[in-house]
Amino acid sequence: MKKIKILAIVGSLRKDSYNRKLALIVKELVGDRADFSLLEYGDIPLFNEDIEKPTPEAVRLVYDEVRAADGLWFFTPEYNHFFPGVLKNLLDWISRPQGANNLLSGTPATLSGITPGMTGTAVAQDHLVTLISYLNMDVMNAPRVTVPNALQLLDEEGKLILAKPSLRFLEKQVDGFISFVEKRKA
Numbered sequence: 001m002k003k004i005k006i007l008a009i010v011g012s013l014r015k016d017s018y019n020r021k022l023a024l025i026v027k028e029l030v031g032d033r034a035d036f037s038l039l040e041y042g043d044i045p046l047f048n049e050d051i052e053k054p055t056p057e058a059v060r061l062v063y064d065e066v067r068a069a070d071g072l073w074f075f076t077p078e079y080n081h082f083f084p085g086v087l088k089n090l091l092d093w094i095s096r097p098q099g100a101n102n103l104l105s106g107t108p109a110t111l112s113g114i115t116p117g118m119t120g121t122a123v124a125q126d127h128l129v130t131l132i133s134y135l136n137m138d139v140m141n142a143p144r145v146t147v148p149n150a151l152q153l154l155d156e157e158g159k160l161i162l163a164k165p166s167l168r169f170l171e172k173q174v175d176g177f178i179s180f181v182e183k184r185k186a
């Protein structure tokens, strides 16, 4: 079978984002079992129907990457017990090209998140599941890794070192999502 493509969408534009670091750990865990890349979308505009047509170039590039992906993996921070506005803006753009039959419909998805707080992003993830389910994504709900207390997980160089239980869960999520996506592609 051809290698599956997983596109990671990090809901933070911050250079030192914990969620970006988590996505990079997942990339390592995936290794050569799948193509795993991070979507760069920091230059897409705020959604506004007045600028929707013609599609802005930065948005067109996002559409191309999403269209080429066999599965999406969201890494979401938690802002006020919700997922961040940049992620909602991105999903609003992606939801648009085909109305009800949007680009995400039927696409496998999973979620993880990390926060310096105690919730581990569980509340934000639940809100995100509501949105991507509305968009008819094929959501793998278990396991969904939530990592709290991020500040305590950085080494002296700022590298994220997951505690063993989180790492084990993440490995299960990686294995689970690869087979979830492969089954749907078969």
Ligand code: FNR
Pocket (backbone or CB within 6 Å): 012, 013, 014, 016, 017, 018, 019, 020, 077, 078, 079, 080, 081, 082, 114, 115, 116, 117, 118, 119, 120, 121
């Ligand atoms: C936060 N943060 C936060 N953390 C949390 O656990 N629960 C929350 O509800 C919130 N709310 C919140 C609101 C706003 C506006 C900001 C800017 C931050 C803290 C947040 O988890 C922290 O900034 C993370 O570092 C964001 O993720 P990245 O950018 O490191 O991936």
